[in-house]
Amino acid sequence: MKGSLIILGFFTAGLLLGYNNLLPSFLIENDYSNYALYFLMFLVGISIGADTKAFQMLKNHNLKIFLVPLTTVVGTAIGISLIYLIIPGLSFKEVQAVGSGYGYYSLSSIIITETYSKSLGVVALLSNVMREISTLLLAPLMVVYLGKIAPICSGGATSMDTTLPIITKASGKDYAIISLFHGIVLTILVPFIVSLILSL
Amino acid sequence: MITVVAIMTAGIVLGYFLRNKTRLIKINDKLITWAIYLLLFILGVGIGANEIIMKSLPTLGLKALAITIGGVVGSIILAWLTYIKFFKSKEQ
Numbered sequence: 690m691k692g693s694l695i696i697l698g699f700f701t702a703g704l705l706l707g708y709n710n711l712l713p714s715f716l717i718e719n720d721y722s723n724y725a726l727y728f729l730m731f732l733v734g735i736s737i738g739a740d741t742k743a744f745q746m747l748k749n750h751n752l753k754i755f756l757v758p759l760t761t762v763v764g765t766a767i768g769i770s771l772i773y774l775i776i777p778g779l780s781f782k783e784v785q786a787v788g789s790g791y792g793y794y795s796l797s798s799i800i801i802t803e804t805y806s807k808s809l810g811v812v813a814l815l816s817n818v819m820r821e822i823s824t825l826l827l828a829p830l831m832v833v834y835l836g837k838i839a840p841i842c843s844g845g846a847t848s849m850d851t852t853l854p855i856i857t858k859a860s861g862k863d864y865a866i867i868s869l870f871h872g873i874v875l876t877i878l879v880p881f882i883v884s885l886i887l888s889l
Numbered sequence: 890m891i892t893v894v895a896i897m898t899a900g901i902v903l904g905y906f907l908r909n910k911t912r913l914i915k916i917n918d919k920l921i922t923w924a925i926y927l928l929l930f931i932l933g934v935g936i937g938a939n940e941i942i943m944k945s946l947p948t949l950g951l952k953a954l955a956i957t958i959g960g961v962v963g964s965i966i967l968a969w970l971t972y973i974k975f976f977k978s979k980e981q
Contacts, residue, residue, distance in 0.1 A: 768963015
């Protein structure tokens, strides 16, 4: 949660500085952020390649564990497709791209901003932050009514870090490993799925 | 977009070979955090300076909320089915 606040702090600081015209114009006119995105993606790649935890977990668990991230991907896509019908002004592709952040708001909003549009990037940032917050708030309730997998799927990519403590508390220690695995798989998938949807 | 995926895949391959260099990986994770801070700051500046987006911020927020509800509700209902079908029985 603290990490999320810091990230939002940087975004808000930028917002205020930009809004009040407090930055030298060369910063706004020359957009280097594309290169910064490429750099970030390279670093994210390295951290994924170096992390063998997910493979080790697979050795100790049966393949059923893959059903959980699959549930999240399919469930999110279905839910968003229904919502798409009632949201004006966004195309099907745009709605799916935002939803495919699965709570990983930093990376998904950056990718969407750089490769698609700024305003959709804002929607992605807000929507995915909301996904994290609603999981933090509603995890115990989800377990009561919809079982122990529900908060994991709701948490999306955040089920490996920010929402892991509340999920462990609500679903029990047995589900901590599943939650961790689920978060890792989705974190890896986010950049691929978002870029893929936007390129369609 | 293909560029993004290609660059990331190159990173994954390099990361796999560097997986035992714990210090490098730690530095890498720090760099990621700061790259994200920087990019979201830049995103903030770009949006703050863009009057059209600033004016439509409430609308964008509502759209974001609707998408969140769709995504969360869709995944927890399917999660309920997955839980009942594949996980619950194993517990008892």
